Amino acid sequence: MVAVVVGIAIINFFLLQLAPGDAAQVLAGEAGSATPEYMAALRKQFGLDQPLYVQFGRYIGNVLTFDLGFSFRHGMKVSDLILGRLPATLLLMSASIGLAAILGVAAGFIAARNAGRLTDTIISSVALLFYATPVFWIGLMLIVVFSVWLDLLPVGGMTAIEAGYTGFALAADIARHMVLPSVTLGLFYLAVYARLTRAAMLEVMTQDYVRTAVAKGVRPYRVALHHVLRNALLPIVTMLGLQIGSVLGGAVLVETIFSWPGLGRLAFEALFQRDLNLLLGILICSSVVVVVVNLLVDIIYTLLDPRIETI
């Protein structure tokens, strides 16, 4: 597993070298004017004046000693930058994943139990709509309706900093700011979970053991919950694993639309700014998350279905 992460780190490093232009050019470009002396000073400061193998050596040395390096653009340690954005990211992600998984599975469950009837048609059509609508459009429409027209929720950001809330008022304020971004981000996955749950449940329903359970006289509700849903959860867990794996960078659009100070935006901006230390740091953290989540998914498989053996 460590080898996987180090391998990813090495590939990332050389992949990012392919991007044309460097951080000094970006800074000089933003400044609207520059002198060669200024750019040389920046390159020296960033370590970009060193040959590639020296830069690579430094980077690998850092990775192996759990040091993510320094972002010269931000003038901060990469680990501090990531930790600073982590709470906002985790908050948004847990809210949206929770919303998507719980409501999605519930909707899929109901749809499957009513397969072919009106309820199913409505749930499936709404899910298809959420699935097909671009995330940024949903986000903007929610802003227009709930913030601008109805004036119920804030347009963006994480807190109303100008109000100076503390304690519970602050928590309530953050919760208000979280509603629109987590719904926006959650709707797409909600649709995915609903469709997955419905399809998996319908498939399980045709299994012999379900017929046996029904023949035994088990109440229909119990059959659906214990015999069908539990066995239909495997693909949901796989999807959940994938979604959590994308936690550290999957929300660029939503974070941008709602000015949410999360990691996705940090990574996205780092790419355009050629802040390679920062970008590599975020990518390494993401790969660690993906590896760990994959392991957890495998373990959950064995819990849900004891026939699957741990490796």
Place this chain on the structure above:
Amino acid sequence: MFTKPSLLTAAMVVASGLMSEAIAETPRRGGTLVAIVQPEPVTITAGTNVAAPTQFVSGNIFDGLVTYGIDLQPKPALAESWDVAPDGKTITFRLRKGVTWHDGKPFTSADVKWTLENIWKTIHPRNKAVFLEVSQVDTPDEHTVVLRLNRPSLPILSTINASGAQILPKHLYEGTDFLTSPWNNKPIGTGPFVFKEWSKGNHIILERNPNYWDKERPYLDRIIFKVIPDAAARSAALEKGDAHYAAFSPVPLKDAERLAALPNLKIETRGYEWLSPLLYFDLNVDNAYLKDVRVRRAIAHAIDRNAIAKRVWYGFGKPAVSPIPSTVKQFHTADVPKYEFDPKRAEALLDEAGFKRGANGVRFTISHDFLPYGDDYRRTGEYLKQALKRVGIEVNIRAQDGAAFIKRIYADRDFDISSSWNGAFPDPQIGITRMYWSGWVGKATPWTNGSGYRNPEIDKLIEQTAVSSDPAQRVKLFHQFQKTAQTDLPTIPLIELRFFSVHSSNLRDLTVYGDQIYASLKNAWFAEPPK
């Protein structure tokens, strides 16, 4: 009365309305102003970083030696008065007494001397050239600074505002490496607002400086700069009143008209005079087709700059006739070779140059790299494609991000036509001549001579304007410079951009200076307490 006024007229009505209000009303103290800063600045000290968002914030924390009025004439700030000796080789500044840094230490002539010698003259992107001729800085007492120059450098007086030549506290920076100093992100200035907090990706908070030398000011208690990356979300925040002020054309041009019609918002196009931005195409003179001046002139004739201003830029621009924008009144001249929109003339010139239409109607194919700073530049590129197709030139539009664009145009020079904009500043030597001076070719430095144009005659003109001490002589030299530039046409000036700000109509006296977007908001006040 019943026809819809154009946006610019509306803005001018607003502007004149504001001025009369300013006379009639007494400013009200208090309130928190929420401004939008986008993109998030890299640093909020403009010592070496002169990016727009940096200066937008930093101008509130620091003072300059002077500020510039809407007419771009310098007005006293940290310098109460100044003299330029008749030979132009001595400039004396008399500094304001009793000014302190935000940490309580006194501001003295030593701070000016240190910053000039260690920042402006060494690594400052714009000022290095302007202060190059300063041989010695004398500080006969704590409140007098005397610059001694080898040769005159009149542009100095056009760049000494809070963001153009920011004075840094010597006692915090002396003996340290400026670029890595922690003070860059928690600056100590002398300005009307004190730095309080910067939450990266979120907001920057400044608070009123109670010890500010201009006793009445500032009127606002706090300024919060919020980072809002999405343009549509910026529109919504302004419309809803969650934010009161945003600059640098913060919303899509097509949204501006809608916002201007709302009673709670105003659109302002003043405050950018110091910048005087000019949009232009650079034509790579090393290209097999573009090296022929007749082809370059043909392209200029094929482009309707009126259409670019009116349709592509929604009226937020004025057709340019020369590389020095008309807003830089002192040096601009319209007496230059002009290239009226005339596709027939363009075709005749192309035929004359030997590039006849082929069997498919195409003369030749070139590429266009537009400035990757938003949709407006992409649309300008699409206009170019259509305009040139009409005269038989096929254009392939290429898109890339900022870093790749700069490398391609200024380092690799692997392009045919690029678009970009430069601020002219009150003195064209600061922002315009670098587009034409051959010394910049191949220096891999952004926003310099992108076309690769080399002409000893124009080089000489540029060098003379830099060191002439006679203002009248400099005007003559700059007029000649514009004629030569428009004759050879390595760069086609397109429009003088009109950036705009959006602000709450509850805010008064927000735009007082010609460099307002880079200056402080110490004059701004809320007519009614903000919600």
